[in-house]
Amino acid sequence: MTGMTGQPSFPRQSARTQRFTLGAPRGYTIAPDGARVAFLRSRSGTDRSQQLWVLDLNEGREFTAADPYALLAGAEEDLPPEERARRERSREGSAGIVGYATDSTVELAAFTLSGRLFVSELRAGTTREVPVRGPVVDPRPSPDGRWVAFVAEGRLRVVAVDGAATSDNDSAVTAAATGGGPADRVLAEPDGPEVAWGLAEFIAAEEMGRYRGFWWSPESDAVLAARVDEAPVRRWWISDPAHPDREPARVAYPAAGTANAEVTLALFGLDGSRTDVSWDTGRYPYLARVHWSAAGPPLLLVQARDQRDQRYLTVDTATGATRTVHDDEDEVWVEPFPGVPAWTPDGRLVRIADEGGARRLFVGDRPLTGAPLHVRAVLDIGADDVLFSASGPEMHDIGVYRAWFRGSGDQGGWERVGGRPYPTVSSAVRGGALTVLSQTSLEWPGTRVEVIRLDPDGGEKPLATIGSYTEEPSLTARPRLVRAGEREIPCAVLLPDGYTEADGPLPVLMDPYGGPHGQRVVASHNAHLISQWFADQGFAVIVADGRGTPGRSPAWEKSVSRRIAEITLDDQVHALRALAGSFPLDLDRVAIRGWSFGGYLAGLAALRRPDVFHAAVVGAPVTDLRLYDTHYQERYLGHPDAEPAVYAENSLVTDEGLSGAVEPHRPMLIVHGLADDNVVVAHSLRLSSALLAAGRPHEVLPLSGVTHMTPQEQVAENLLLLQVDFLKRSLGMPS
Numbered sequence: 001m002t003g004m005t006g007q008p009s010f011p012r013q014s015a016r017t018q019r020f021t022l023g024a025p026r027g028y029t030i031a032p033d034g035a036r037v038a039f040l041r042s043r044s045g046t047d048r049s050q051q052l053w054v055l056d057l058n059e060g061r062e063f064t065a066a067d068p069y070a071l072l073a074g075a076e077e078d079l080p081p082e083e084r085a086r087r088e089r090s091r092e093g094s095a096g097i098v099g100y101a102t103d104s105t106v107e108l109a110a111f112t113l114s115g116r117l118f119v120s121e122l123r124a125g126t127t128r129e130v131p132v133r134g135p136v137v138d139p140r141p142s143p144d145g146r147w148v149a150f151v152a153e154g155r156l157r158v159v160a161v162d163g164a165a166t167s168d169n170d171s172a173v174t175a176a177a178t179g180g181g182p183a184d185r186v187l188a189e190p191d192g193p194e195v196a197w198g199l200a201e202f203i204a205a206e207e208m209g210r211y212r213g214f215w216w217s218p219e220s221d222a223v224l225a226a227r228v229d230e231a232p233v234r235r236w237w238i239s240d241p242a243h244p245d246r247e248p249a250r251v252a253y254p255a256a257g258t259a260n261a262e263v264t265l266a267l268f269g270l271d272g273s274r275t276d277v278s279w280d281t282g283r284y285p286y287l288a289r290v291h292w293s294a295a296g297p298p299l300l301l302v303q304a305r306d307q308r309d310q311r312y313l314t315v316d317t318a319t320g321a322t323r324t325v326h327d328d329e330d331e332v333w334v335e336p337f338p339g340v341p342a343w344t345p346d347g348r349l350v351r352i353a354d355e356g357g358a359r360r361l362f363v364g365d366r367p368l369t370g371a372p373l374h375v376r377a378v379l380d381i382g383a384d385d386v387l388f389s390a391s392g393p394e395m396h397d398i399g400v401y402r403a404w405f406r407g408s409g410d411q412g413g414w415e416r417v418g419g420r421p422y423p424t425v426s427s428a429v430r431g432g433a434l435t436v437l438s439q440t441s442l443e444w445p446g447t448r449v450e451v452i453r454l455d456p457d458g459g460e461k462p463l464a465t466i467g468s469y470t471e472e473p474s475l476t477a478r479p480r481l482v483r484a485g486e487r488e489i490p491c492a493v494l495l496p497d498g499y500t501e502a503d504g505p506l507p508v509l510m511d512p513y514g515g516p517h518g519q520r521v522v523a524s525h526n527a528h529l530i531s532q533w534f535a536d537q538g539f540a541v542i543v544a545d546g547r548g549t550p551g552r553s554p555a556w557e558k559s560v561s562r563r564i565a566e567i568t569l570d571d572q573v574h575a576l577r578a579l580a581g582s583f584p585l586d587l588d589r590v591a592i593r594g595w596s597f598g599g600y601l602a603g604l605a606a607l608r609r610p611d612v613f614h615a616a617v618v619g620a621p622v623t624d625l626r627l628y629d630t631h632y633q634e635r636y637l638g639h640p641d642a643e644p645a646v647y648a649e650n651s652l653v654t655d656e657g658l659s660g661a662v663e664p665h666r667p668m669l670i671v672h673g674l675a676d677d678n679v680v681v682a683h684s685l686r687l688s689s690a691l692l693a694a695g696r697p698h699e700v701l702p703l704s705g706v707t708h709m710t711p712q713e714q715v716a717e718n719l720l721l722l723q724v725d726f727l728k729r730s731l732g733m734p735s
Contacts, residue, residue, distance in 0.1 A: 010474050010533050015716035016046045018093055020526050023047065023469030024447055027099065030431025031106035031122075037436060037451060037466070038065070038106060038122055040097060045471030049096035052109060054122050055466055057434075057451065062467065065120045066127040068096035068113055078114045080135035082151070082199065088677065089205035093709055099138075103145035106431070108161065110139040110148045117150060119161055132159050132184040137199065138212065142220035147270070149187070149214060149223050154196035156214060156225050158270065159184035187223060187268040194231040194252075201228045201261040203254055206678060207631040208288045208336055218294040222269045222317070224277070226287065232259035238677050242704035251677050256626050256633035256647070257640040263287045265300075267317055275320045279313055286631065288336035295343035299325075307333045307635045312341050312349065328353055332558040333635050339378030339388070344405065350381055354554035361388055361403060368403040369414055374551060380430035384456065387417070387430050395490050395551040396481050396523045397423035400437060402454065415458055418450075423523035430454075434463070440524040442479065446470045475536065477528035481521060484544065485578030489571055490521040490552075492528060492543040493583055494535040505586035506540040507731050510576060510605070510613070514546055514568050515597035516557065516636065521545045530720070534593075537724050538733060540585050546571025562643070564636050565650040569604045573612050588614075589731045593723060595619035596679060596708065599671075603652050603687065606668050607661035615667045615730035617723050620679045620708055623652040623687040627680065653690045661694065667730035668698040671719065673706030699726070 008016065017023075023045035029038045037055040042048065052066035068077075077095055079087075092098050100111040102122070109120040115135025120127040130148065139150035141161070149158045163183050188197035198214040205211050214225040230252040239248035254260045263285070265277035279302060288310065289301035298315040300322065312326040326341075326349060328334045337352040344350060348364040358371040361378070363386065369375055374391040376398070381387075385404045392399060403414040418426060418437045426439045438449045449466040479492040495506065511531050513520050520527070520543045528543070535541040545551070547567050548560035560567045572592070580587055592613050594602040599621030606616035622628050625647050626640050633640075640647045648654040668691070672684035684700065691698050701722065703715060710716050728735050 008474070009717075010529075011717040011720040012713075013471065013474055014529065014533075014720070015713045017471050018048070020045070020446065020470050020473055020529070022094065023471065025053070025449055025466045025468060028429040028436040029100075029102050029106050029109075030429060030434050030436060032104070032432040034432050034434050036106065036122060037434070038100070038102060038109060039436075039466065040100070041469065042094065042096070044469050048094045050094050050098055052097050052100060052111065052120055052127075054125060055451070055464065057464060060464065063125050065109070065122055065125045066097060066111070066118065071118060071127065071129070072113055075114075080115045080137065082137045083112065083115065083135070085202075085677075086137065086199075086205070086211065088707055088709070089200075089202070090211055091709055101138075101140040103141040104143040105145065108141050108145040110141050110150075112136045112139060112150075117148065117159070119148065130159060130161070130163060133157065138214075140214070140216065142216050143218055144220040146220060149198075149216065151196070151198040151213070154190045154199075155186050156188035156198040156223065156268065157184045158187050158223070187270075188225050188227070188266065188274075192229060192231060194233075195227060195229045197227055198225045199228060200226070201230070201263060202252065203260065203629050203631040204263075204287065207629060208286070209338060210288060210290075210336075212290075215290050215292045215298070217292065217317075221271075222267055222273075224265060224267050224290065224292060224298055224315075226290075227264045227266060229262040231262075233261050234258050236677075236680065238675060238680065240674060240705060241702075242674070249677070253677070253680075254630045256628060256630055256637070258630065260285060260305075260630055265290075265315075267315075267320065275317065277315055277320045277322065279311075279322045284309075284311060289341060291340075291342045293343055295345050296347050299341045299343065299349075301336060301341055303334065303336070305630075305634065306639070307631075310334045310336070312351065325349055326351065330354065332561050337375075337377060339380075342378065342381055344381055344386075345383050346406075348405070350378060350386060352378065357553065357555065359554055361386060363405040366405070368405060369401075373401070373414070374553060376551075379428050380435075382430070387428060387435070389427060391551040394423060394481075394523075395519070395545070396425075396521050398425045398522065398551070400426045400428040417454065417460060418452065425522050425524040425527075435460075436466070440526065442477075442481075442523050442525050445473050445476075445525045473526065473529055475529065475532055477525050477532040479528045479531070479543075481523070482579070482582075484575040487547075487571065487574055489575045489578075490545045490549075491575050491579060492521045492531065493579060494528060494532050494541040494543075495583070496536050496538060497532075499584075501584065503584075505584045507538065507589035507733060508576065508585050508587070508591070509534055509539040509541045509727065510572055510590065510592040511541050511543050511598075512545075512572060512592070512594055512601055513549070513596070513598045514544065514572060514594070514601045515548050515564070516560070516632075517550060518597060519545055519549050519551045533720070534724065537728075539591075539727075540583060542576060542579060544572055544575035546575065561636060562638065562646050563650075565604055565608075568601055569608060572601065572605065573609060576612065587612075589733075591615040591617070591727050591731055593617035593619070593727070594621075597622070600652070603668070603670075606666040607652065610662060610664055610666045613666060615727060617669045617671065617726060618684075618687070619671045620673065620676060621652070621670070621683055621687065622679055623683040624654070625651045627683060627686075653686045661696070665696050667726070668696075669701060669723070669726045670698060671701045671703065673703040673708060673710065675705055676708045678708040 284302035
């Protein structure tokens with residue numbers, strides 16, 4: 001697919017570039033001496049293989065510290081199952097060095113390729129392999145840079161960076177000393193067939209944002225590790241019908257109302273000692289966060305299963321006993337937030353909490369922020385201040401801020417970092433005196449990254465930029481960001497390139513995610529490229545962030561509790577009708593498309609509001625809500641055994657759920673990846689069966705070998721083209 005100029009079509013370009021993310025720098029780590037910044041970046045906008053780079057600030061140059069092509073001698077990657085699962089949970093679609101960890105001075109980095117362990121000396125830009133028993137997952141150097149801990153086949157292992165034995169009396173490395181084998185040893189051995197040490201379980205990575213399973217002590221003499229026992233978890237089988245000769249994959253999936261993995265912690269000393277950590281795991285089974293820094297003892301955030309109560313615990317490393325330092329309760333639900341809990345350097349607890357109608361930042365009992373800021377994450381904690389991200393009065397404007405908790409800035413309030421005269425979506429990483437600030441905007445495509453120095457009392461000084469190799473999109477997104485109706489629903493409206501009023505009303509395509517954790521209406525050019533491409537096919541495209549989506553207020557997010565179908569669908573209708581008075585919308589030709597929660601919402605629209613919606617593309621939908629995971633589903637709908645009617649009313653495939661389906665039948669295209677282990681294909685198959693039983697015509701597009709992501713180039717490209725063809729056919733538009 002190419003255009004008249006010979007350039008790839010937008011669908012092909014978007015697929016090749018993984019939505020214009022390849023070639024962009026990411027994953028920054030800043031040396032505390034301010035001399036260098038480590039980061040990841042592929043060599044071009046179409047190269048999937050990420051390299052490890054270093055920006056030398058003293059010399060003002062960037063150089064490659066590790067190149068997967070050279071290290072693997074051009075061979076294809078062979079990922080162990082644990083690494084494939086980890087990448088799926090983090091939605092990682094690229095290849096090569098997709099993650100790394102460093103010591104405290106950012107002089108040593110560790111990473112894996114094909115399950116092999118490599119370390120890079122970042123000052124010199126040299127890399128070597130460390131021979132260990134593998135396949136290796138999630139290697140992390142000790143703060144002092146002498147050791148690397150990692151997981152292999154469910155065992156937590158450690159190796160000296162220089163390859164020497166880790167202990168004079170360690171029998172596991174005696175063979176290495178005498179026979180030349182690997183010099184690593186086991187710190188934690190599984191004590192059951194379904195037990196693994198040092199990895200995050202499914203729901204921790206998928207729903208809690210915890211992707212790690214072990215943490216070094218600040219003194220580099222011990223490792224705090226999670227023990228995950230998946231024996232209680234129900235087993236599912238993910239097969240590939242296109243390859244009946246292959247065995248199905250066996251996965252532990254904790255569906256709503258069923259047993260979770262049992263997660264505990266233990267502290268392992270490099271001297272061979274073990275101390276088990278104890279807390280009330282019966283009342284607080286979810287381990288949502290772990291933090292360990294030199295500022296205080298280990299901090300845990302544990303949650304009750306109903307997620308209406310979470311506790312902040314400190315760990316006594318001598319005995320393993322825990323003590324509650326704070327307790328959050330909410331009658332609807334509590335949230336785990338990125339970057340917290342943590343300590344200030346003087347030992348005060350940093351947390352984010354919903355209080356007084358706002359999502360606020362606290363140090364100890366003192367709130368540092370209030371409305372209109374809606375705090376999203378803590379990015380760094382300095383000697384006097386906290387760096388954090390937050391939405392401002394306009395939800396699409398997401399900034400980086402700093403607030404002081406002591407010192408000359410103790411007068412209160414906050415200031416924005418890297419402020420511009422227009423909205424942006426910003427994030428930052430800070431180390432020592434330097435900050436790497438990443439910003440996107442509607443004013444330009446892609447991301448701009450600069451290294452700045454923040455003054456202690458406020459203000460900033462730019463020092464350097466980090467280059468990007470991303471491709472320039474072949475089209476320009478032109479969203480108008482507005483608020484719709486009396487509910488002031490944030491919306492992006494996109495019209496075709498060259499549209500004039502003389503062209504008349506346009507068929508409408510609602511293009512939402514529309515649910516928890518998924519904000520789509522943001523001040524970022526590339527975030528609207530796909531919607532703009534659909535608009536250029538002859539649609540007025542509307543992206544509406546109704547109630548339940550993040551960035552506005554706790555009440556906005558939590559209003560969907562037990563009524564997620566009713567509230568989210570009603571807000572899509574409200575936004576559509578409110579915008580009809582200001583934009584050229586043909587309300588007799590309205591379609592909706594979505595993926596994941598957006599697919600669920602599209603299915604709801606076609607079945608329950610055919611008076612409004614005339615066609616739907618239903619991608620990877622959650623249709624039977626009992627088949628989705630515990631932590632997500634029970635947060636919004638409760639426990640299915642206690643509230644079965646709530647699940648029935650909000651599902652698409654139950655008698656109660658389908659009872660909301662009314663005439664007329666509307667065209668529906670259901671799309672699902674057969675290898676999806678997050679929203680399994682059973683959701684779409686059950687929806688198709690229910691529709692067939694009800695005599696409702698529909699189309700089903702199975703994607704062989706595709707997971708919940710669609711990073712494959714041909715799949716991603718053709719999926720866009722097939723959707724446009726279906727939508728035009730369904731709405732009676734010329735193809």
